[in-house]
Amino acid sequence: MSRWTEEKLLFELDHPGRRGVTLPAADVPEADPRELLGAMHREAEPARLPELSEVDVVRHFTRLSTFNYAIDFGLYPLGSCTMKYNPKINEQTARMEGFSRLHPLQPQSMSQGALELLYELQNRLCAIAGFDACSLQPAAGAQGEFTGMQLIRAYHESRNDLRKVVLIPDSAHGTNPASAHFAGYDVEEVRSSDDGRMDMDALKQRMETDVAGIMLTVPNTLGIFQENIREICDIVHAKGGQVYIDGANLNALMGMTRPGDWGADVMHINLHKTFSTPHGGGGPGAGPVVCRKHLEPFLPRPVVVKTGSGFKLDHDRPQSIGKVHAFNGNFLVLVRALTYIDTLGREGLPEASRLAVLNANYLRARLSEELEPGFKGNTLHEVVFSDRTLPEGITTMDIAKRLIDYGFHPPTVYFPLIVHGAIMVEPTETEPREELDRFVAAVKAVLEEARTDPEKVKSAPHDAYRRRLDEVTAARIPRLTWEPG
Amino acid sequence: MSRWTEEKLLFELDHPGRRGVTLPAADVPEADPRELLGAMHREAEPARLPELSEVDVVRHFTRLSTFNYAIDFGLYPLGSCTMKYNPKINEQTARMEGFSRLHPLQPQSMSQGALELLYELQNRLCAIAGFDACSLQPAAGAQGEFTGMQLIRAYHESRNDLRKVVLIPDSAHGTNPASAHFAGYDVEEVRSSDDGRMDMDALKQRMETDVAGIMLTVPNTLGIFQENIREICDIVHAKGGQVYIDGANLNALMGMTRPGDWGADVMHINLHKTFSTPHGGGGPGAGPVVCRKHLEPFLPRPVVVKTGSGFKLDHDRPQSIGKVHAFNGNFLVLVRALTYIDTLGREGLPEASRLAVLNANYLRARLSEELEPGFKGNTLHEVVFSDRTLPEGITTMDIAKRLIDYGFHPPTVYFPLIVHGAIMVEPTETEPREELDRFVAAVKAVLEEARTDPEKVKSAPHDAYRRRLDEVTAARIPRLTWEPG
Amino acid sequence: MHYLPASEDDKRAMLSAIGAARVDELFKDIPPEIRCEKGLDIPAGLSEQELKTRMAAMAARNTAPGGAPCFLGAGAYDHFSPAAVDHLLSRTEFYSSYTPYQPEMSQGTLQSIFEFQTMMADLTGMDVSNASLYDGASATAEAALMASRIRRGKKILVARSIHPAYREVLGTYLRCLDLDTEEVPFGRDGRMDLEALSSALCPDVCALLVGQPNFFGVVEDLPSIARSLEAVDKKPLLAVTVSEALSLAILNAPGSSGADIVAGDARSFGLPLGYGGPYLGFVTAKKAHIRQIPGRICGQTTDEEGRRGFVLTLTTREQHIRRERATSNICTNEGLCMLGATIYLALMGRRGLTELARLNLSKSEYLKEALAKRGITPLFDGPTFNEFAVKLPAGAASKAAEALAGAGMIGGYPLGGDYADLQDGYLVCATEQVRREDCDRFAEVLGGLK
C-alpha cells in the first residue's frame, strides 16, 4: 500500500450528526437528569468528543497505526527494555471471557480460577527468583520499586530502627532514585568503578547504620554482572541494611542464578520485559515484588493463599504496608505472563536467558569492530557503546535517527548516564541471527555515511513519517491539547 | 514506520532446526508409521515446508501485510465488488467458539443454535429479496449461479421440457455465461441497446421455447436499472422460460424493490458484497440462492426447517438437485452476514441502499466534469466511465496505476466489456463524503498530469511497493512454484 | 446507523451537487408498481450490545469440540490451530482486501498465494497448484471436469469409498454435462477392488477418482491402482481426492504414486471446523495440465525495475476472460483460508507437520486398541491414518450418538445411511485433540452399547 502521509486529528475530522455506536433501546422509563441532578447536571455536551461513524474511527486509528514501528516488523533493540516477541497465544488467553470480564470484587466463590492463576504466578515468580513470598499488585516496575522500598521501611520501623538513606549506584535507572524518594528516603549515589561495577570501597565506606538499604540492578544497566554480589549483601546486612534488587534485567539470569540465593531481600520483576507481556506503546505492564520471609508480613494486602478447598484473598495482614493498587494488580497482564512462563517452562526459560546473552554478545562482538563498549568487562544480555569513536560532529542521536531510515528502531540512547553518548543495545533471545546481521550491516553503513556524508546523517531521518521533530520548542511553548482555529 | 522494501519467500527464509510450533507430548504409545503404512509411508519430509520460529513466521506475514491495501485505509472503489466497510463485530461473532468450533456432522441436538441461525438467515434473505425459499449452501456468487441454473434445469426436466439455451446480456459478468455452461446450457448473448439496457427487440425475437431461461443482473453492471423488468419476466414466462437474477448488485435495492416481486424465479445473493462479509483477498464469500415456490423442491439438500421443538436439517428432498457443498455452506460467513443484517435491520438496510446510490451519483456528478459515462441514463450504485475523453496515448490502465500513487485502490477497469476502456466506480454507502472528495481530487490531478506529464502517468505506479509488473511474461513463461537456486 | 457516515448535511450537499432534491429521486427508474411499499419484513436493527448478547446466546445453544471430545471426522477433522494464525488473519490488510487484481497494491496476498502453491505442490507431489477452490467436494468435481477436458472421455470411474458428500456434489456437477460416472467397489480390506477396477476400464473412461485416505480412513494402494490404469490404452487420468490434508505428511505423495491430479480440502491446515465452512478446496496437477486447471493461479514475474513480484496469471483460463469457455465458473474463492493454511504450514514446518501426523496415527491406533479391548473391531483390515471404521453390535450405531452426547462426547459417523451394506459400520477418528483418557471413556461408552 501507499504510505499515509497525513492524518488529521479526531477533532478536525469531527462531523456533526455522525454516530460511531448505536446504543441499546431503553427498556426502562427515561429518567430526567436535570430533575435528578439539579445544578450538578452537565448541560453542555463535551465538545471535544468528535462525531464520527465507526468507519471513520477505524480508519483513523488504522492509519495512525501505520506511523508506528512494531516488534513484529523486526529488531527493536532498546537497551534496558527487553523488547522480545509477544506471543500471540498470550493475547488469546488474556481475552478469554472468564478472565477479561471478571469484576475485581465479585464473590471469591465465583472467581476460583482467577485466584488459582494468581496463586500459581506467585509461586512461579518465587521459584524463578529464589524468594519466599510475592505480591502481584504493583502495576509496573517503578511501583514495584516503591513497594519494595516500603517493605524495607516497614521492616525497619517494625524493629524501631529508623533509617534515612538508600544507596543507589550512578548507573541506575531513573526510577530507582525516584522510587526511593517517594518512599521517604534520601538517596545517595554510589559511584561505579572503572569496570562499570559498583565501587566496593565507596560502598564499604558509606554503609553505616543510617542506611536503610541499597538498590542494585543485576546485571546492571551496562549488562555487567556484579560478581561480588554476595559480598555486597553481606556488607549491607552486616550494618542492618536491606538489599533491593531491581529485577528489570532478569532476562539475563533465568535458571542461571537466583537473586534470592545471593542474599538479597526483595526484588521486583518487570513482567513486560522478562515475561513477554507487550509494551503497549507505554504500558500496561506489571511489576510484582518478591521477597524473603522476614519481609512477607509487610506485603501489600491482600495476597492469594491456598485453603483446604480452594484459594482466597487474604486481607487479614495487620503489618501490611497497605494496598498499592485499588484491586488485584494488572490481572490481564498477569494472565499473559503465566501463559508465557508455562509455555517455556523449566527448560525453556533458562534457554531464553542463554540465548538472550548469546545474541547480545554476538552483537557486541560484531559491533565492536566499529564502536567502543563503554566498559571493558564481560556483559550479559545487553551492551552499551560510547560515542567516543563516532566521527567528529556526529552524535549518538544522529546515528539513532539515521537507523530509522534503514528500517530499524534505534537503540536506547544517552542512558546509562555513566557512558558518554551511550548507545545501549539489547536484542533479546527472540531475534534470529539474520536480523542481528541485518542490524550490524545497517549500523556499519550508517557509520560509513557518517564519515563520507555526515550531513545526511545529521539531518536524518529522511524516510520516516516525520523528519526530526523540534522537542525544544515543544517544551518551551507547550501545546498539550488541541485548540480550534 | 519505514516501509519494508523486500521480503524473501518462506523457502528462502527456511532455517533448518527452527520450530514454529511445539506439539503436545504424546500420552499414548508411539505408533510406527513404517510398520503400519508399509510402502505407502512417506519417507521424505515435505521439503518445501520451511523451518522457522513463530517470530519468523509472524514477521514474515506482518511484513507481507504491509504490501496490501485495505478497506480500513480508505476508499476501495472497485465497481461490481461492493467493497464496503467490514464491521468488527462480525469478526467477533464469527469467532465465538460455539460457532467456530462446531463439527458439521455433529448431532443436530448439539447444534440447535447453529441451525436456528441458518433458519433465520434463510428467512431474512427471502424477506429482503422477496422469495419463498432459500439454500445457503453455495460458497460464492458463481456457485449460486450454477445452483440456480441447475434449479431451472431440474424444473424443466421435471416437466419433461428439455431446453438447451440460456440468454445472457453482453454486459454480464463472466461468471454468468460460465455458470450456465457448466449447468449444461448453450449460452447466447443478447446485445444491449444504446441506453445500456437489454435490447427488448432482440429478446423478444430470440425468446422461443428452446430457451430455458434468462440471466439478468439488476441493476446491471453499468448500474442501470432495467425499468421494464416485469415485462421481461412476462416475455420469458410466456415462452415457458425462467428468469434468473444475478443479485450481485442487490446493494442498490434493499427495501426499495424486491426481485421476487418483479416475477423473477430464482436469484443468488453475494453476502460478501451486499452483506459486508469481508473479501479476504479473494474469498471466502457466500452465494445463497433464493427462489419461488415452484423451484423449492429442487433446492440443494439439506435445508433447515423448523420443527415443533427446534430446528433440523431436512435431507428428505427427493427432487433435490443434490448437494453443491460437502457440508452446510460457508457457515462462518453466514454468521457474519446475519450479524450485519440484524445490526442494520428493517430501517438500516434500505438506508444503506439509498446512501450507496447517493454516493455513486455524487461521484458520477463530480467526475463527469472530466470523464464521460459509458451510457447516458440514470445509474444506481455504480457508474462506468469510458476512456473516450482520456488524452491521446493514455489508457484506462495508466489512470488506474497512477491512482495508486495517490494512495487509492483503482476502480475496476475494462469491465463491463461493452464500455470502451471501462472505468467502473462503486463507492458503497460506507464512504464518507470527504473520502469521495479526496478521490475526485486525485482523479482530477491524475487527468491533469495525463495532459501535462503523460510519461509520469504511463510509467506509474512510482510510489508503490512495486512498479508496474510484467504480466505478459508471467503468462508466457509460467513460474508457479518456487525453485531453489 | 453507525456504519453509515452520511449526516443530513452531507446528504443535502451531495444532492445539490447531483442536482436532485431527494435521495428517492435517484431511484426513479424503478417503476412504482414494483416499489417496496411496506418496507422489509425483518426485525428492527439492534445495537451492537444487544446483537452480541443474542449471538452469544445462539452460540451457547451448541456444544462444540473442546467442550466435548470429538471422535467425529468424516471429512472434517478437529485439529489445533496456533494463535498466530488467527492473529495474522485478523490484520485488515489481509481480510478486508479484494482479489489481487492490482498486483502493485496486493503483493502481500500474491506472495502468500505463491508460497501456498509451492507448498501444496510439494505436499501432493505435483508440479503446480491453484490458489484455492470452494471446498474438497467441489474441488473433486472440478478435477473430474478437468480430466474430462484433458482426456475428452465421457466416463468417469469413481471409487465407492470416496466421501459420500463429495460424490453427491460430483453428481450435481456432472449431471448436466453429459458425463457418466460408474462406481468402483471396495474390497474386504476397505481398499479399491482392483479386479473390479480392471473390468470397469474401457476406452471411454477418462479418469478414475479415488480418495486417499478414503472415506473409511483406509489408505489406498495408489501405485497398484496406477498400474491398473497404465494397462489401458489411452491411460485414464488418476485423480486423487484428499479430504484429510494432514495425511499428506505421512503418506506417500499422490504424485509419486502415479496421480495426475490431486483435489481435496486443506482445511485441516489451521482453519476452524466452523460447522462446515469456509473450507479450503484445492487442485494440484502435473505441469502438462496447467492450462486446464480451474481457479486462480499466481505466477512470478518482475517489475519495471527488474524486482521480483507476483501476479495472477494464466487468466485466459478464467471466466472473466474466457466466459463460457472458461475452465471453471469460479471467481471468489477461499483466499483468506488459503492464507491461513499458508501461515499454518509455515509454522508447522516439515518436521512439525510430520510429527503431528505421527501423533494422529498414534492416537488413532490407541483408539483402535481401546475399542478392540471392548470387543469392537475394525470393519476393514487395510491400513489407516487417523480414522477407521468399526463394526458395532447390530442396532448400536443408531444409539451411539445419544449415549455419547450424554457422556459429553461427540461420537463417530454411522455408515449405514450412505452404505446400505454397512448397517453396523461406524466411522471414528482420533486427532491430537483427544486425550488418552477420552479414548478410554469413548471405548467404554461404545462398548457398553448393546
Next chain:
Amino acid sequence: MHYLPASEDDKRAMLSAIGAARVDELFKDIPPEIRCEKGLDIPAGLSEQELKTRMAAMAARNTAPGGAPCFLGAGAYDHFSPAAVDHLLSRTEFYSSYTPYQPEMSQGTLQSIFEFQTMMADLTGMDVSNASLYDGASATAEAALMASRIRRGKKILVARSIHPAYREVLGTYLRCLDLDTEEVPFGRDGRMDLEALSSALCPDVCALLVGQPNFFGVVEDLPSIARSLEAVDKKPLLAVTVSEALSLAILNAPGSSGADIVAGDARSFGLPLGYGGPYLGFVTAKKAHIRQIPGRICGQTTDEEGRRGFVLTLTTREQHIRRERATSNICTNEGLCMLGATIYLALMGRRGLTELARLNLSKSEYLKEALAKRGITPLFDGPTFNEFAVKLPAGAASKAAEALAGAGMIGGYPLGGDYADLQDGYLVCATEQVRREDCDRFAEVLGGLK
C-alpha cells in the same frame, strides 16, 4: 522452544564470532556458588494446545458478568465495549511498540495521546491532562502529592466517602512522606459534611480530596465545597477523584465546579473489567500546575519541514531526567489502555457518551424504584448517577452475595466492612448492561432476604 529462533548451527556460528566455545562461558562472571544447579522448580513447558486447554479450564472456573448480570460497581463498572476497540488494540503496531521515545517512529501512538489529553481535559473541564497513570487509586495519591508540592502544605483533607481502596493506597503513598491526612465525614445525604469541612480547614491544609460521584454513588455539591475552600486564606487545592468516568458526561465538569486537579480512572471508557487491571489512571489540571503533573505528557510541535508532529514533552518533570526530584517515579504507564479509551471516546462521540450516561441514570433509577417496591430504600438522599447505597434488613447484607449467586447474579457491595457505622449498607449499581428484568429479579431476591 518455538519463540527461540536460534538453531544449533546459529549458536555455533555466533559463538565463533564471539570467540567462545560454549554459551555457558558467557556467564562466567556468575560465581559458581550462586549458580542455579538444580534448575528451576517450575513445571516443564507446555505446547500451546495443552496450555490453551489449561487456561480455558481456569477461565471456566470463574463466573463473569455476561454469564451473570452484575449489580456490582464499587469502583469498577460493567460497560459494553464495541468490537472496534479491541480490533484496533490488537494491531501489533499499537500493542507491541514501546513508549514513544523516538517520535519519528511513533507518531501513531503520540497523536493518539494528544487526542486523549484533549478529550480528557474537555471532559474534566481542565486545561491539561497527562497520558495515564496506573489506576484511579494511585492517580488519586499522585494528585495529593502534586497538591502538596504546589501548596507546600503538610496536611491533606480526605473525604471519608472516597473509595476505601483509594484511601488505602493514598495512605501507602503518603505514609512515608511526612504528610498528614484527616478525614472529612459525610452527612445524612451522603454528601460531604460542609460544616465539618469548614472546621477542619486550617492553614496547614494544602488540599481537599473528594470523590465525584463519591463511593456511595452520591453526587457531591462541588461548588459549595469549592466555596468553603475559598473562604480560607491560602486556598487549599480542590482535587476531585472520579472512579466512574462515564459520570463526566452527565455531571458538571469538576473544572467548572472549582476543582484544581482531577484524578481518577477512565477504565469505564471501553476497557475490560479484567478482575481489576489493567485500568486507566489519569490526572488533569489547570494550566498553572503543568509542571507538577506526574506522568508522561505529549505536546505538539513541528518537524524540520514544518509539518505538525507530536513528542513527549516537559520531560524534565520525569524520573529519567530529574531522578529523585521527579514529580513521580512512574515510567511504564497504561499506554494501551489510554489508546483504548481514546478509540472508545471517538466512537461514542459527545452525543453517544451523553446518551449512554443518561441510560445508566435511567437504569439505576429504575433499580431504585424496583428495590423501593420491595421495601429496600436508599441509605442517603443525595442525588446519584448509576450507583447508590441502600439499607438492607439487619444481617441481610452478609447473606446477599450467596443468595444472588444462587440466582445467577453478581450482587452489590456490603458497606459494613469499610464503614462500621453502615453495617446494613449495601452498594448497588446498574449500568446499560443490566436489563429491566434483571433489575426486577435482583429486587425480588434481595427483597426476600430476612
